[in-house]
Amino acid sequence: MKSALIAAGFACAATLAHAQTPVLTVLAYDSFVSDWGPGPGVEKAFEAQCGCDLRLIGAGDGAALLARARLEGGRGEADIVLGLDTNLTAMATETGLFVPHGVTGTLDLPIAWDDPVFLPFDWSWFAFVHDRTLVPTPPKSFRELADSDLKIVIQDPRSSTPGLGLLMWIKAAYGDASKQIWTDLADNILTVTPGWSEAYDLFLQGEADMVxxxxxxxxxxxxxxxxxxKAAAAFDEGHYMQIEVAGVLASSKNPELAQQFMAFMLTDAFQSVIPETNWMYPAKTPEAGLPAGFDTLVKPAISLLLTPSEAETARAPAIEEWRGVLAR
Amino acid sequence: MRQPPDPRPASRQASDRGAAPDPRVFGSGRNRDGIVLPLTGAVVAIAVAVVTLGSVAVVLAQGTGFALMSADWIAVRFTVLQAAVSALVSVILAVPVARALARRRFVGRGVLVTALGAPFLLPVIVAVLGLLAVFGRNGALNSGLGALGLPAISIYGFHGVILAHVFLNLPLVVRMILQGWQAIPAERVRVAQSLGFGPGDIARHLERPMLRAVLPGAGLAVFLICLTSFAVALILGGGPRATTVELAIFQAIRFDFDLGRAAVLASVQFGLCAVAVLVAGRVTIPSGLGVGLDRPLVLPAPCGWRRWVDAVAIALAAGFLLAPLMTVAARGVSGLTDLPVAVWQAAGRSVMLALVSTGVTIAATLTLAQAVIRGGRLGRLAELAGMLPLAASSLVLGVGIFLAVLPFANPARLALPVTALVNATLALPFALRLILPALREIEMTQGRLAQSLGMTGLQRLRLVTVPRLRRPLGFAAGLVAALAMGDLGVIALFATEQSQTLPLQIWRLMGAYRTELAEAAALLLVALSFGLFMIFDHWGRRNAGS
Known part of the structure; x- marks a missing residue:
């Protein structure tokens, strides 16, 4: 327990040392905060202009972030939650823990954005990724995928945001016919993983044809x-989008600084870090454009997205439908 | 059929008829030690119960509804079924392997026994990837079958869950049973030999009573470990058919934020744990093999077909357990030199954490075990308290502690101490299961003498207990240290600015597409866990019992 005491001591000392400079605490998902994610670049850029200490705290994935914010229930030290997606924002808004971001300006999203509470920082389309050399002619729709012998690995919608995204994708594309799609897909699903990392690792190991x-x-x-x-298969019915957003907590003790960060989020300094660290599209394309290589990516003709309230309503029945079909 | 005389002392034969010897005889109130130890033991038992059950209570208090859905009951049924089958299969397969290892001597035996501890220490995703490299769709087994023109075998399904759980737990059971074999007093074996016992007679009169004493506890441990399985079951089970209670808890907290349901599900896990502990207690019969003088034990090694059976058992177990480990090592080794400094720093922090947890756990276990042995009826309660953490949902545990400390401190600052505490608590049942039977034996056989000599406290611990307890103590400490290296469940919630521990670093590397580095970091984690395990285990096995 000695090291615990020492750790506590250091923590106290650190608090005292930072007492003069204001601190902005941002709760983000783990891969954002990690040394290989956007975190370090974002922190450096923001601290260069805010005269503050930006603390990025990693907490699981998008769903875990919201759970953590709700656990804290306004009693925590976080000012901003960064990394929810539109399938979660209705629930998040309903908690009353968040206040409007107050940022105006244009975004480079395939759809219009008018949420007063949550502000996007990056986005991408969900897609099935495959190895071109092993799958030379990938399926062009869910139906083609279901008719093929290809094995896919997906994430569990009960524990992972991409997993939930796939449910919403099929819901948005097929509506009430979604059950039939899942029934047809069942024999293509090699397995289901708790999160994105396990699924992607399984794919890289050659266990599945697509992920x-x-x-x-x-x-x-x-x-x-x-x-x-590696390539993503373009589906004719369109691709569901994951738009990742941030929101200011009502309990923030530095609302002005939080506001400043939200505005900073859409500047080039933040946005130019995103493509090559988070491997997503920036919500507002930097002046220098996207890095070379992004032009080779599949650009779906149709972008699908349920509104936050549609997604919230669809979630529980869609999970039940998914479980019912695949548990057979 | 020939009925050879029973080589066990007469006083112990009674126990076969169900009259378990009352350990209280050896730890009465007249013993100064006997009063003090159960008291501190009770404190430990209460502390463990507060951490485990208390966290559920805190979560429950925050919840609104307590209703379980029909899907939850399906999850409960699947959870119990897979845990029971995993326990049964692990125990059945472990017996021939442990017997072969107990009575055969061959080059590399020591290394093999140590290496068998490794699967148990693997981080979940690493274990899964290792298994898939051998049994997966693209794995070695199916490549071989394909080359022979045979149809491929799918690992995904109920059998995959069992395969993975047996892979992870078989080594633990083998070691537990092996310890049982090694604890048979050498005197009994000599008497048996002088009476001209064949292997069948030895099995009936020495081995079977020992197995009756050891197997229920070993099976219980596996059952409880598998009760909280989540990622392994889901991935190898092939989808939502393989939904366990722990996954339902995950969903309840993360997506539904239904804390009441999560707490009820966690209570169901504890309920199942309590039932399992009671059942195991009922079917356990003390071996009654009695006192020995701690002479080195050489079990007779029968020739003929038994020799081949033993060889096959060892070869199959070694192949099954070591092949996936080899692939993990092979895949990780190339990236080792590229690991960034942050990963090494996290590794150092994880080792420190593991050592702190080990110290706390071993001290707590020794105290608790004394209380269990001397506490009579209350002792059984203490034992149950000691087993509770095995059934604890690490997520509910984390949420409970998080909610409990939130009013007083910033949880992020307590990440490391909380992790050490939780790891120590979660590892306690393993240490208790390993140390308790040995300590009970010591108390029964040496307790009276030690008491008549007026040995108490540290003196008794040093001269009587530790020398005889060395083997299980070393193994337990190694296991605890290695387990404490690997835990991720709780620290994720108490996340802080830096990636504090090695498992968290691996997780973040994987999340950033850095698969190769993640595999290297995973290999580092396995190597460090295994290194710690080996150091403690070696201490235990060196001159053990002499």
Missing amino acids: LSYTTSPAYHLIAENDDS
């Missing part, structure tokens, strides 16, 4: 690994 990920995932392999074998 539910993003149209921007191949950019990582292309740019960071110089490997152009």
